[in-house]
Amino acid sequence: MNPALRIGAVGFGLIAVCYGFARFAFGLFLPQIDSDLNLGPSLSGLISGGAFGGYCVAIIASAALTERIGARAIATAAAIVAAVGMAGIALAPSPMVLAAAVMVAGLSTGFASPPMAAAVAAAVPKRRQDATNTTINAGTSAGVALSGAVALAMVGQWRLAFGAFAVVAVVLAISAAILLPSSRGGKGGGGLPPMTKPVLRLIAASFLMGAASTALWSFGGQLVSERLDWGPTGAGILWICIGIGGIAGAWAGTLVNRFGLDCVHWSCLGLMAGCILAVGSSIATPALALIGGALFGAAYVTVTGVYLIWGVRALSDRPATGLMIGFLTMAVGQTAGAPVFGILMAGLGAGLAVTCFAALALLAGCFRAGSATAVISA
Numbered sequence: 291m292n293p294a295l296r297i298g299a300v301g302f303g304l305i306a307v308c309y310g311f312a313r314f315a316f317g318l319f320l321p322q323i324d325s326d327l328n329l330g331p332s333l334s335g336l337i338s339g340g341a342f343g344g345y346c347v348a349i350i351a352s353a354a355l356t357e358r359i360g361a362r363a364i365a366t367a368a369a370i371v372a373a374v375g376m377a378g379i380a381l382a383p384s385p386m387v388l389a390a391a392v393m394v395a396g397l398s399t400g401f402a403s404p405p406m407a408a409a410v411a412a413a414v415p416k417r418r419q420d421a422t423n424t425t426i427n428a429g430t431s432a433g434v435a436l437s438g439a440v441a442l443a444m445v446g447q448w449r450l451a452f453g454a455f456a457v458v459a460v461v462l463a464i465s466a467a468i469l470l471p472s473s474r475g476g477k478g479g480g481g482l483p484p485m486t487k488p489v490l491r492l493i494a495a496s497f498l499m500g501a502a503s504t505a506l507w508s509f510g511g512q513l514v515s516e517r518l519d520w521g522p523t524g525a526g527i528l529w530i531c532i533g534i535g536g537i538a539g540a541w542a543g544t545l546v547n548r549f550g551l552d553c554v555h556w557s558c559l560g561l562m563a564g565c566i567l568a569v570g571s572s573i574a575t576p577a578l579a580l581i582g583g584a585l586f587g588a589a590y591v592t593v594t595g596v597y598l599i600w601g602v603r604a605l606s607d608r609p610a611t612g613l614m615i616g617f618l619t620m621a622v623g624q625t626a627g628a629p630v631f632g633i634l635m636a637g638l639g640a641g642l643a644v645t646c647f648a649a650l651a652l653l654a655g656c657f658r659a660g661s662a663t664a665v666i667s668a
Contacts, residue, residue: 293413293414293471294413294414294415294418294422296469297406297409297410297413297414297422297426297469297470297471298422298425298426300365300462300465300466300469300470301365301406301409301410301422301425301426301429302425302426302428302429302432303429303462303465304365304368304369304402304406304426304429304462304465304466305402305403305406305426305427305428305429305430305433306429306430306432306433306436307369307372307398307433307455307458307459307462308368308369308372308398308399308401308402308433308459309399309402309429309430309433309434310429310430310431310432310433310434310435310436310437310533311372311376311433311436311437311452311455311458311459312372312375312376312395312396312398312399312455312459313345313395313396313398313399314430314433314434314437314507315433315434315437315451315452315455315529316337316379316392316395316508317506317507317508317509317510317511318434318437318438318441318510318511318525318526318529319441319448319451319452319511320334320508320509320511320512321511321512321515321521321522321525322446322448322522323388323448324512326448327382327384327385327388328385329385330636333385334508334509334512334632335508335509335628335629335630335631335632335633336389336628336629336632337385337388337389337392340389340392340393340396340625343393343396343621343625344392344393344394344395344396344397344400345396345397345399345400345621345624345625346400346618346621346622346625347397347400348371348396348397348398348399348400348401349399349400349401349403349404349614349617349618349621350400350614350618351400351401352364352368352400352401352402352403352404352405352610352614353404353610353611353613353614356404356405356408356610357408357608357610357611360405360408360471360472361405361406361408361409361412361470361471361472362405362409362466362467362470362471362472363405363472364401364404364405365401365402365405365406365409365466365470366463366466366467366470367401368398368399368401368402368405368466369398369402369459369460369462369463369466370459370460370463371394371395371397371398371401372395372398372399372402372455372456372459372462373456373457373459373460373463374394374456375391375392375393375394375395375396375397375398376391376395376452376453376455376456376459377391377452377453377456378390378391378394378395379391379392379395379449379452380449380450380451380452380453380456381449398459400617400618400621403427403598403613403614403617404610404611404613404614405470405610406423406426407423407598407602407609407610407612407613408609408610409470409471410422410423410426410609411602411609412471413471419602420543420546420547420599421543421544422543423543423595423598423599423602423613424539424540424541424542424543424595424598424599425540425543427539427540427542427591427594427595427598428536428537428538428539428540428542428591428595430536430539430591430594431532431533431534431535431536431537431539431587431591432533432537433533434529434530434532434533434536434587435529435530435532435533435534435536435537436533437451437455437529437533438526438527438528438529438530438531438532438533439526439530440454440455441522441525441526441529442522442523442526442527442530445522445523445526446522483605483608483611483612483615484605486604487660488600488604488659488660489601489604489605489615491657491658491659491660492597492600492601492604492615492616492619492657492659493615493616493619494654494657495555495597495654495655495656495657496597496615496616496617496619496620496623496654497619497620497622497623497654498623498650498651498653498654499559499562499593499597499620499623499650499651499654500619500620500621500622500623500624500627501623501624501626501627501630501647501650502562502563502566502623502627502647502648502650502651502654503562503590503620503623503624503627503651504624504627504628504631504647505566505570505627505631505643505644505647505648506532506565506566506569506570506583506586507624508624508627508628508631508632509570509628509631509632509635510525510528510529510532510569510570510583511525511528511529512635513569513570513574513640513644514528514569514574514579516640517570517571517572517574517579517640518574518575518576518579524576527580528569528579528580528583529583531580531581531583531584531587532583532584532586532587533587534584534587535583535584535585535586535587535588536587536588536590536591537587537588537591538587538588538591538592539587539588539590539591539592539594539595540591541592542554542591542592542593542594542595542596542598542599543595543599545592546595546596546599551596551599551600551659552658552659552660554592554593554596555593555596555655555658555659556655558589558590558592558593558596559589559593559651559652559654559655560651560652560655561585561586561588561589562586562589562590562593562648562651563648563649563651563652564582564585564648565582565583565585565586565589566582566586566644566647566648566651567582567644567645567648568581568582568585569582569583569586569644570640570641570643570644571640571641571644571645572641594616594617594620597616597617597620598613598616598617600616600659601613601614601615601616601617627647627650631643631647634646
Protein backbone atom coordinates (compact mmCIF):
# COMPACT_ATOMS: atom_id res chain seq x y z
CA MET A 291 0.00 0.00 0.00
CA ASN A 292 1.12 3.55 -0.75
CA PRO A 293 2.85 4.92 2.42
CA ALA A 294 0.74 8.09 2.40
CA LEU A 295 -2.47 6.05 2.24
CA ARG A 296 -1.35 3.50 4.83
CA ILE A 297 -0.08 6.04 7.34
CA GLY A 298 -2.96 8.38 6.59
CA ALA A 299 -5.58 5.69 7.20
CA VAL A 300 -4.08 4.46 10.48
CA GLY A 301 -3.45 8.00 11.66
CA PHE A 302 -6.98 9.12 10.77
CA GLY A 303 -8.42 6.25 12.80
CA LEU A 304 -6.07 6.82 15.74
CA ILE A 305 -6.90 10.52 15.93
CA ALA A 306 -10.62 9.73 15.60
CA VAL A 307 -10.45 7.44 18.63
CA CYS A 308 -8.13 9.51 20.81
CA TYR A 309 -9.58 12.95 20.08
CA GLY A 310 -13.15 12.24 19.01
CA PHE A 311 -13.89 9.53 21.58
CA ALA A 312 -11.39 9.80 24.45
CA ARG A 313 -11.25 13.58 24.65
CA PHE A 314 -14.20 15.41 23.15
CA ALA A 315 -17.00 12.87 23.68
CA PHE A 316 -17.01 13.80 27.38
CA GLY A 317 -18.61 17.15 26.52
CA LEU A 318 -21.29 15.38 24.49
CA PHE A 319 -22.22 13.01 27.31
CA LEU A 320 -21.73 15.57 30.07
CA PRO A 321 -25.45 16.30 30.66
CA GLN A 322 -26.13 12.58 31.16
CA ILE A 323 -23.06 12.11 33.34
CA ASP A 324 -23.99 15.20 35.36
CA SER A 325 -27.47 13.80 35.93
CA ASP A 326 -26.13 10.48 37.19
CA LEU A 327 -23.18 11.74 39.26
CA ASN A 328 -24.40 15.25 40.19
CA LEU A 329 -21.33 17.18 39.01
CA GLY A 330 -22.55 20.77 38.47
CA PRO A 331 -21.00 23.34 36.06
CA SER A 332 -17.94 24.23 38.16
CA LEU A 333 -16.89 20.62 38.80
CA SER A 334 -17.63 19.74 35.17
CA GLY A 335 -15.28 22.52 34.10
CA LEU A 336 -12.55 21.31 36.44
CA ILE A 337 -12.87 17.74 35.16
CA SER A 338 -12.75 18.95 31.55
CA GLY A 339 -9.72 21.06 32.41
CA GLY A 340 -8.10 17.99 33.95
CA ALA A 341 -8.46 16.14 30.65
CA PHE A 342 -6.75 18.98 28.83
CA GLY A 343 -4.11 19.12 31.57
CA GLY A 344 -3.35 15.44 31.08
CA TYR A 345 -2.97 16.12 27.39
CA CYS A 346 -0.36 18.83 28.11
CA VAL A 347 1.83 16.43 30.06
CA ALA A 348 1.45 13.65 27.51
CA ILE A 349 2.22 15.65 24.38
CA ILE A 350 5.54 16.87 25.80
CA ALA A 351 6.49 13.31 26.72
CA SER A 352 5.26 12.02 23.37
CA ALA A 353 7.39 14.42 21.31
CA ALA A 354 10.50 13.55 23.30
CA LEU A 355 9.86 9.80 23.25
CA THR A 356 9.02 9.79 19.55
CA GLU A 357 12.41 11.36 18.80
CA ARG A 358 14.08 8.62 20.85
CA ILE A 359 12.16 5.37 20.30
CA GLY A 360 10.07 5.99 17.21
CA ALA A 361 6.55 6.55 15.96
CA ARG A 362 5.17 3.02 16.07
CA ALA A 363 5.65 2.43 19.80
CA ILE A 364 4.24 5.78 20.89
CA ALA A 365 1.20 5.62 18.58
CA THR A 366 0.41 2.13 19.89
CA ALA A 367 0.75 3.39 23.47
CA ALA A 368 -1.67 6.23 22.69
CA ALA A 369 -4.40 3.80 21.68
CA ILE A 370 -3.80 1.60 24.74
CA VAL A 371 -4.01 4.61 27.09
CA ALA A 372 -7.24 5.70 25.38
CA ALA A 373 -8.72 2.25 25.95
CA VAL A 374 -7.78 2.28 29.65
CA GLY A 375 -9.14 5.80 30.21
CA MET A 376 -12.44 5.19 28.46
CA ALA A 377 -12.93 1.90 30.28
CA GLY A 378 -12.40 3.86 33.50
CA ILE A 379 -15.05 6.40 32.51
CA ALA A 380 -17.48 3.59 31.73
CA LEU A 381 -16.98 2.07 35.18
CA ALA A 382 -16.61 5.26 37.27
CA PRO A 383 -18.72 5.05 40.46
CA SER A 384 -18.03 8.61 41.69
CA PRO A 385 -16.93 12.08 40.50
CA MET A 386 -13.38 11.52 41.79
CA VAL A 387 -12.92 8.27 39.90
CA LEU A 388 -14.51 9.87 36.83
CA ALA A 389 -12.07 12.79 37.01
CA ALA A 390 -9.09 10.42 37.13
CA ALA A 391 -10.40 8.37 34.20
CA VAL A 392 -11.10 11.48 32.11
CA MET A 393 -7.54 12.64 32.73
CA VAL A 394 -6.13 9.26 31.66
CA ALA A 395 -8.26 9.34 28.51
CA GLY A 396 -6.98 12.87 27.84
CA LEU A 397 -3.40 11.59 28.00
CA SER A 398 -4.03 9.51 24.88
CA THR A 399 -4.58 12.54 22.69
CA GLY A 400 -1.23 13.98 23.72
CA PHE A 401 0.50 10.72 22.86
CA ALA A 402 -1.25 10.35 19.48
CA SER A 403 -0.29 13.38 17.39
CA PRO A 404 3.55 13.69 17.55
CA PRO A 405 4.27 10.13 16.37
CA MET A 406 1.96 10.62 13.40
CA ALA A 407 3.84 13.77 12.38
CA ALA A 408 7.09 11.81 12.67
CA ALA A 409 5.70 8.90 10.65
CA VAL A 410 4.60 11.26 7.88
CA ALA A 411 7.98 13.02 7.84
CA ALA A 412 9.80 9.68 7.64
CA ALA A 413 7.78 7.88 4.98
CA VAL A 414 5.68 10.34 2.93
CA PRO A 415 7.13 12.45 0.07
CA LYS A 416 7.54 16.08 1.09
CA ARG A 417 5.09 17.40 -1.49
CA ARG A 418 2.31 15.28 0.11
CA GLN A 419 3.15 15.84 3.77
CA ASP A 420 0.91 18.86 4.45
CA ALA A 421 -2.08 17.11 2.87
CA THR A 422 -1.40 13.85 4.71
CA ASN A 423 -0.90 15.60 8.06
CA THR A 424 -4.11 17.59 7.79
CA THR A 425 -6.07 14.54 6.61
CA ILE A 426 -4.89 12.66 9.71
CA ASN A 427 -5.78 15.68 11.84
CA ALA A 428 -9.34 15.62 10.45
CA GLY A 429 -9.83 12.24 12.09
CA THR A 430 -11.02 14.24 15.09
CA SER A 431 -14.14 15.10 13.12
CA ALA A 432 -14.94 11.51 12.23
CA GLY A 433 -14.62 10.56 15.88
CA VAL A 434 -16.86 13.40 16.99
CA ALA A 435 -19.51 12.55 14.38
CA LEU A 436 -19.43 8.86 15.30
CA SER A 437 -19.68 9.65 19.01
CA GLY A 438 -22.76 11.74 18.24
CA ALA A 439 -24.32 8.85 16.35
CA VAL A 440 -23.52 6.52 19.25
CA ALA A 441 -25.14 8.98 21.65
CA LEU A 442 -28.32 8.90 19.59
CA ALA A 443 -28.32 5.11 19.46
CA MET A 444 -27.58 4.74 23.18
CA VAL A 445 -29.60 7.51 24.79
CA GLY A 446 -28.92 7.48 28.52
CA GLN A 447 -26.32 4.69 28.18
CA TRP A 448 -23.12 6.72 28.47
CA ARG A 449 -21.32 3.93 30.32
CA LEU A 450 -22.06 1.44 27.54
CA ALA A 451 -20.95 4.00 24.93
CA PHE A 452 -17.55 4.55 26.56
CA GLY A 453 -17.14 0.79 26.92
CA ALA A 454 -17.67 0.42 23.17
CA PHE A 455 -15.20 3.24 22.50
CA ALA A 456 -12.60 1.41 24.59
CA VAL A 457 -12.97 -1.72 22.44
CA VAL A 458 -12.40 0.32 19.26
CA ALA A 459 -9.25 1.79 20.83
CA VAL A 460 -7.85 -1.71 21.33
CA VAL A 461 -8.38 -2.44 17.62
CA LEU A 462 -6.48 0.76 16.71
CA ALA A 463 -3.61 -0.22 19.00
CA ILE A 464 -3.18 -3.46 17.08
CA SER A 465 -3.35 -1.64 13.72
CA ALA A 466 -0.75 0.92 14.77
CA ALA A 467 1.63 -1.78 16.00
CA ILE A 468 1.44 -3.59 12.65
CA LEU A 469 1.25 -0.80 10.07
CA LEU A 470 3.20 2.26 11.26
CA PRO A 471 6.93 2.80 10.66
CA SER A 472 9.28 2.72 13.62
CA SER A 473 11.29 5.71 12.39
CA ARG A 474 11.68 8.76 14.61
CA GLY A 475 11.30 11.21 11.69
CA GLY A 476 13.57 14.23 11.36
CA LYS A 477 17.13 14.70 12.57
CA GLY A 478 16.73 16.88 15.65
CA GLY A 479 18.84 16.29 18.71
CA GLY A 480 16.13 16.66 21.33
CA GLY A 481 15.81 19.27 24.05
CA LEU A 482 13.94 22.53 23.95
CA PRO A 483 13.28 24.01 20.48
CA PRO A 484 14.55 27.50 19.61
CA MET A 485 12.06 30.22 20.57
CA THR A 486 12.00 32.03 17.22
CA LYS A 487 9.40 34.69 16.42
CA PRO A 488 7.21 32.28 14.40
CA VAL A 489 7.27 29.80 17.30
CA LEU A 490 6.39 32.47 19.89
CA ARG A 491 3.53 33.77 17.76
CA LEU A 492 2.28 30.21 17.31
CA ILE A 493 2.28 29.76 21.09
CA ALA A 494 0.21 32.90 21.66
CA ALA A 495 -2.31 32.18 18.91
CA SER A 496 -2.86 28.53 19.77
CA PHE A 497 -3.27 29.30 23.49
CA LEU A 498 -6.07 31.80 22.85
CA MET A 499 -7.79 29.60 20.27
CA GLY A 500 -7.66 26.60 22.58
CA ALA A 501 -9.23 28.55 25.42
CA ALA A 502 -12.00 29.85 23.15
CA SER A 503 -12.83 26.38 21.80
CA THR A 504 -13.84 25.03 25.22
CA ALA A 505 -17.07 27.04 24.99
CA LEU A 506 -18.42 24.32 22.70
CA TRP A 507 -16.12 21.34 23.23
CA SER A 508 -16.68 21.22 26.98
CA PHE A 509 -20.03 22.98 27.30
CA GLY A 510 -21.80 22.61 23.96
CA GLY A 511 -24.19 20.02 25.38
CA GLN A 512 -24.91 22.17 28.42
CA LEU A 513 -25.47 25.30 26.31
CA VAL A 514 -28.06 23.76 24.00
CA SER A 515 -29.70 22.14 27.00
CA GLU A 516 -30.06 25.53 28.69
CA ARG A 517 -30.79 27.68 25.64
CA LEU A 518 -32.95 25.33 23.61
CA ASP A 519 -34.11 22.82 26.21
CA TRP A 520 -32.50 20.00 24.23
CA GLY A 521 -31.97 16.61 25.80
CA PRO A 522 -29.43 13.93 24.83
CA THR A 523 -30.91 13.52 21.34
CA GLY A 524 -30.49 17.19 20.46
CA ALA A 525 -26.96 17.26 21.87
CA GLY A 526 -26.11 14.14 19.85
CA ILE A 527 -27.33 15.77 16.64
CA LEU A 528 -25.24 18.87 17.43
CA TRP A 529 -22.16 16.66 17.87
CA ILE A 530 -22.80 14.92 14.57
CA CYS A 531 -23.01 18.33 12.86
CA ILE A 532 -19.74 19.44 14.47
CA GLY A 533 -18.06 16.23 13.37
CA ILE A 534 -19.36 16.29 9.80
CA GLY A 535 -18.39 19.93 9.43
CA GLY A 536 -14.92 19.22 10.76
CA ILE A 537 -14.18 16.80 7.92
CA ALA A 538 -13.58 19.95 5.85
CA GLY A 539 -10.39 20.33 7.90
CA ALA A 540 -8.85 17.58 5.76
CA TRP A 541 -8.38 20.27 3.10
CA ALA A 542 -6.46 22.59 5.43
CA GLY A 543 -3.17 21.74 3.72
CA THR A 544 -4.59 22.56 0.29
CA LEU A 545 -6.08 25.84 1.55
CA VAL A 546 -2.83 26.89 3.20
CA ASN A 547 -0.81 26.16 0.08
CA ARG A 548 -3.22 28.24 -2.00
CA PHE A 549 -4.08 31.17 0.30
CA GLY A 550 -1.32 31.16 2.91
CA LEU A 551 -1.27 30.42 6.64
CA ASP A 552 -2.31 33.88 7.81
CA CYS A 553 -5.38 34.18 5.58
CA VAL A 554 -6.71 30.74 6.49
CA HIS A 555 -5.89 31.31 10.16
CA TRP A 556 -7.81 34.57 10.49
CA SER A 557 -10.78 33.36 8.45
CA CYS A 558 -11.20 30.28 10.62
CA LEU A 559 -10.94 32.24 13.87
CA GLY A 560 -13.59 34.72 12.74
CA LEU A 561 -15.86 31.86 11.77
CA MET A 562 -15.25 30.12 15.11
CA ALA A 563 -16.18 33.25 17.07
CA GLY A 564 -19.44 33.57 15.15
CA CYS A 565 -20.26 29.91 15.70
CA ILE A 566 -19.73 30.13 19.47
CA LEU A 567 -22.26 32.95 19.54
CA ALA A 568 -24.65 31.11 17.22
CA VAL A 569 -24.78 28.06 19.48
CA GLY A 570 -24.53 29.60 22.93
CA SER A 571 -25.97 33.13 22.89
CA SER A 572 -29.55 34.29 23.35
CA ILE A 573 -30.02 34.47 19.55
CA ALA A 574 -29.67 30.68 19.27
CA THR A 575 -32.41 28.81 17.42
CA PRO A 576 -32.39 25.10 16.59
CA ALA A 577 -31.39 25.71 12.97
CA LEU A 578 -28.78 28.31 13.88
CA ALA A 579 -27.27 26.05 16.54
CA LEU A 580 -26.88 23.13 14.12
CA ILE A 581 -25.44 25.30 11.34
CA GLY A 582 -23.16 26.97 13.86
CA GLY A 583 -22.03 23.58 15.14
CA ALA A 584 -21.16 22.34 11.65
CA LEU A 585 -19.22 25.51 10.82
CA PHE A 586 -17.49 25.42 14.21
CA GLY A 587 -16.28 21.90 13.44
CA ALA A 588 -14.94 23.01 10.05
CA ALA A 589 -13.23 26.08 11.52
CA TYR A 590 -11.74 24.26 14.51
CA VAL A 591 -10.26 21.33 12.61
CA THR A 592 -8.95 23.59 9.85
CA VAL A 593 -7.26 25.95 12.30
CA THR A 594 -5.67 23.03 14.16
CA GLY A 595 -4.35 21.95 10.77
CA VAL A 596 -2.96 25.47 10.34
CA TYR A 597 -1.13 25.18 13.67
CA LEU A 598 0.17 21.74 12.69
CA ILE A 599 1.63 23.08 9.44
CA TRP A 600 2.89 26.25 11.16
CA GLY A 601 4.79 24.24 13.79
CA VAL A 602 6.19 21.62 11.42
CA ARG A 603 7.45 24.29 9.02
CA ALA A 604 8.91 26.42 11.81
CA LEU A 605 10.81 23.38 13.16
CA SER A 606 11.24 21.39 9.96
CA ASP A 607 14.12 19.29 11.35
CA ARG A 608 11.98 18.17 14.33
CA PRO A 609 8.42 17.55 13.06
CA ALA A 610 7.16 15.82 16.23
CA THR A 611 8.32 18.76 18.35
CA GLY A 612 6.99 21.28 15.82
CA LEU A 613 3.53 19.74 16.06
CA MET A 614 3.85 19.50 19.84
CA ILE A 615 4.40 23.25 20.28
CA GLY A 616 1.09 24.31 18.75
CA PHE A 617 -0.97 21.42 20.06
CA LEU A 618 0.48 21.74 23.56
CA THR A 619 -0.36 25.41 23.86
CA MET A 620 -3.85 24.77 22.48
CA ALA A 621 -4.32 22.29 25.30
CA VAL A 622 -2.90 24.69 27.89
CA GLY A 623 -5.49 27.19 26.69
CA GLN A 624 -8.19 24.52 26.98
CA THR A 625 -6.97 23.57 30.45
CA ALA A 626 -7.35 27.17 31.58
CA GLY A 627 -10.45 27.91 29.51
CA ALA A 628 -12.74 25.06 30.59
CA PRO A 629 -12.87 25.89 34.32
CA VAL A 630 -13.05 29.64 33.62
CA PHE A 631 -16.00 29.14 31.29
CA GLY A 632 -17.70 26.93 33.87
CA ILE A 633 -17.24 29.57 36.57
CA LEU A 634 -18.50 32.36 34.29
CA MET A 635 -21.50 30.32 33.22
CA ALA A 636 -22.39 29.41 36.80
CA GLY A 637 -21.88 32.93 38.18
CA LEU A 638 -22.78 35.37 35.40
CA GLY A 639 -24.73 33.31 32.89
CA ALA A 640 -24.15 31.67 29.54
CA GLY A 641 -24.55 34.89 27.52
CA LEU A 642 -21.55 36.67 28.99
CA ALA A 643 -19.46 33.50 28.98
CA VAL A 644 -19.92 32.83 25.26
CA THR A 645 -19.34 36.50 24.37
CA CYS A 646 -16.03 36.56 26.23
CA PHE A 647 -14.87 33.32 24.65
CA ALA A 648 -15.84 34.42 21.14
CA ALA A 649 -13.67 37.51 21.73
CA LEU A 650 -10.74 35.24 22.66
CA ALA A 651 -11.02 33.52 19.27
CA LEU A 652 -10.80 36.87 17.50
CA LEU A 653 -7.84 37.94 19.63
CA ALA A 654 -5.89 34.87 18.51
CA GLY A 655 -6.01 36.22 14.95
CA CYS A 656 -3.75 39.12 15.92
CA PHE A 657 -0.76 36.76 15.74
CA ARG A 658 0.63 36.01 12.29
CA ALA A 659 2.82 33.18 11.05
CA GLY A 660 4.98 35.44 8.86
CA SER A 661 7.31 34.56 6.02
CA ALA A 662 9.45 32.23 8.17
CA THR A 663 6.91 29.45 7.67
CA ALA A 664 6.51 29.82 3.91
CA VAL A 665 6.13 26.54 2.09
CA ILE A 666 9.30 24.86 0.87
CA SER A 667 8.84 22.68 -2.19
CA ALA A 668 10.72 19.45 -2.58
